[in-house]
Amino acid sequence: MSLLFTPLDLDGLTVRNRLWVSPMCQYTATDGVPNDWHHVHLAQFASGGAGLVIAEASAVVPEGRITPEDTGIWNDAQRDAWQPIVAAIHARGAAAGIQLAHAGRKASTWSPLLDERGSVPAERGGWVTEAPSALAFDGYAEPAELTVPRIDDLVAAFGAAARRADEAGFDVLEVHGAHGYLIHEFLSPLSNQRSDEYGGTLENRARFLLRVVEAVRAAAPDRVIAVRFSATDWAEGGWGVEETATVAAWVAERGAAVIDISTGGLVAHQKITTGPGYQVPFAATVREGTGLLTTAVGEITDGPQAEQVLRDGLADAVMIGREWLRDPHFGLRAAGELNAPGAASLWPAQYARARRH
Numbered sequence: 400m401s402l403l404f405t406p407l408d409l410d411g412l413t414v415r416n417r418l419w420v421s422p423m424c425q426y427t428a429t430d431g432v433p434n435d436w437h438h439v440h441l442a443q444f445a446s447g448g449a450g451l452v453i454a455e456a457s458a459v460v461p462e463g464r465i466t467p468e469d470t471g472i473w474n475d476a477q478r479d480a481w482q483p484i485v486a487a488i489h490a491r492g493a494a495a496g497i498q499l500a501h502a503g504r505k506a507s508t509w510s511p512l513l514d515e516r517g518s519v520p521a522e523r524g525g526w527v528t529e530a531p532s533a534l535a536f537d538g539y540a541e542p543a544e545l546t547v548p549r550i551d552d553l554v555a556a557f558g559a560a561a562r563r564a565d566e567a568g569f570d571v572l573e574v575h576g577a578h579g580y581l582i583h584e585f586l587s588p589l590s591n592q593r594s595d596e597y598g599g600t601l602e603n604r605a606r607f608l609l610r611v612v613e614a615v616r617a618a619a620p621d622r623v624i625a626v627r628f629s630a631t632d633w634a635e636g637g638w639g640v641e642e643t644a645t646v647a648a649w650v651a652e653r654g655a656a657v658i659d660i661s662t663g664g665l666v667a668h669q670k671i672t673t674g675p676g677y678q679v680p681f682a683a684t685v686r687e688g689t690g691l692l693t694t695a696v697g698e699i700t701d702g703p704q705a706e707q708v709l710r711d712g713l714a715d716a717v718m719i720g721r722e723w724l725r726d727p728h729f730g731l732r733a734a735g736e737l738n739a740p741g742a743a744s745l746w747p748a749q750y751a752r753a754r755r756h
Contacts, residue, residue: 402709403702404739407450407694407716409623410656412570416450416745417716418705420723421696422498422573424455424469426510431458431471441484443493444723448730448745450716452493454484455576456500460553462500462582463623465509467524472497472620473556478563483570490559491747492585496571496625497564499615503581504530504542504590531591531598531607537667550597550607553581558614560723565619571657572615574608574650577629578664579688582608586646587638587665605646609653616654624695625657626650630681633662633669642683644688651691659683659694659718674698674710683713693719702733703740 404416420441427436431510437454444452458464458471471477481497488495502508507525509515518540519525529549531541541627542727545553557574576582584590586609597606608626615624630643647658660682663669671677678697686693695714699705705717722729734742746754 400517401734401737401739403706403717403737404734409571410438411640412494412623414450415492416448416730417709418449418733419451419694419716419718420444420449420454421451421718421720422455422503422575423724424465425545426466426512427469428468428470431461431464431469431473433470433477433484434480437470438484440486442491443488443727444730445488445493445528446736446747446750447723447726447728449493449723450730451496451571451677452488453479453496453498453573454530454569456498456502457560458578459499459556460502462506462526462529463503464506465502466508467519468510468512468747470501472560472563472567475563478567481564481567491569494570494744495568497567497569498573498575498627499560499564500575501553501581502528503579503584504528504534504536504539504577508539514721530581531593534590534592536579545731547595547597554607554610554614555584557611558618561615561618561622568570570623571625572619573627573657573659574611574615574655575627576608576709577627577661579629579666580664582611583629583638583665585742586642587632589632589637589666599646605649608646609649611651612653612655623657624655625659626655627659627661628685630660630678630685631662632665633671637665640684642687643681647685647691651689656692657694658685658689658691659696660714661696675700676704677714679708686712686714692716693756696720702736705733706737
């Protein structure tokens with residue numbers, strides 16, 4: 400029996416296996432609206448055997464985009480464009496998720512598909528970014544410090560985005576609290592120097608995230624909520640795995656069913672030691688410390704490696720990014736590598752002639 404290809408219950412949603420697609424930005428949208436590229440990009444992973452396909456970080460307000468080419472979920476046109484994409488994922492047997500996001504001080508940057516780097520100036524389509532404190536990410540423009548009324552507006556924006564995502568048919572709504580974007584900026588003392596109710600103590604620094612999760616739960620009570628954390632800043636004096644475990648328990652109390660563990664992204668001076676499965680131990684620590692359903696990411700590249708993560712009790716599911724880009728049918732390959740029972744059922748009938756018996 401393969402654990403990787405065993406169904407998993409997420410707060411009432413049964414996902415056919417535990418090999419999932421991480422959100423991966425494509426920098427290909429216009430005015431936040433997904434298009435044919437996103438449709439083919441995401442649907443192919445469902446055809447390839449994924450259990451859950453999560454769409455890229457999608458901004459809850461225009462100012463929350465990482466680049467001007469990011470997708471969004473702040474208006475009804477975007478919702479309507481997501482609907483056929485979700486339907487295509489479902490038609491191929493996978494669950495569909497979307498990452499609700501605000502890039503904070505790392506917004507309004509040039510797409511990595513272009514040659515330019517840094518912040519996009521206003522005359523080229525950029526905007527003034529916003530963050531907990533007026534501290535710039537190295538090489539980027541200084542953000543404006545958020546006022547409390549603006550924080551209230553952003554909490555409401557996450558709720559409105561969750562409602563639209565619900566209407567589009569997404570099964571899983573992931574709150575993006577990682578990689579140095581807005582929620583992570585509130586959590587880490589390296590980027591949050593506020594002295595009001597949103598800064599200082601851990602409870603205060605977590606307040607914005609907790610309010611966001613409550614707003615998402617209220618707006619989409621029947622959907623699965625996930626929260627992605629960067630479990631460490633990889634920098635002295637920054638956010639760490641123990642704080643992650645504490646706040647993970649708090650978001651679970653407010654309705655989150657899945658804790659998605661990644662790392663890094665907050666500061667340019669981070670010192671990361673990479674390698675196969677290098678982020679998995681952080682997921683294991685959070686899972687052990689909280690008992691919550693936890694996913695792991697980080698240089699997981701084949702079926703046996705992913706299977707071992709689950710067999711060792713380090714996570715409940717694996718999120719994979721680059722390997723799906725290399726091989727959109729990675730799930731079919733991994734099932735074959737593991738001789739998983741029922742692997743044949745993952746294959747689309749149109750592709751059955753290619754399956755090795």
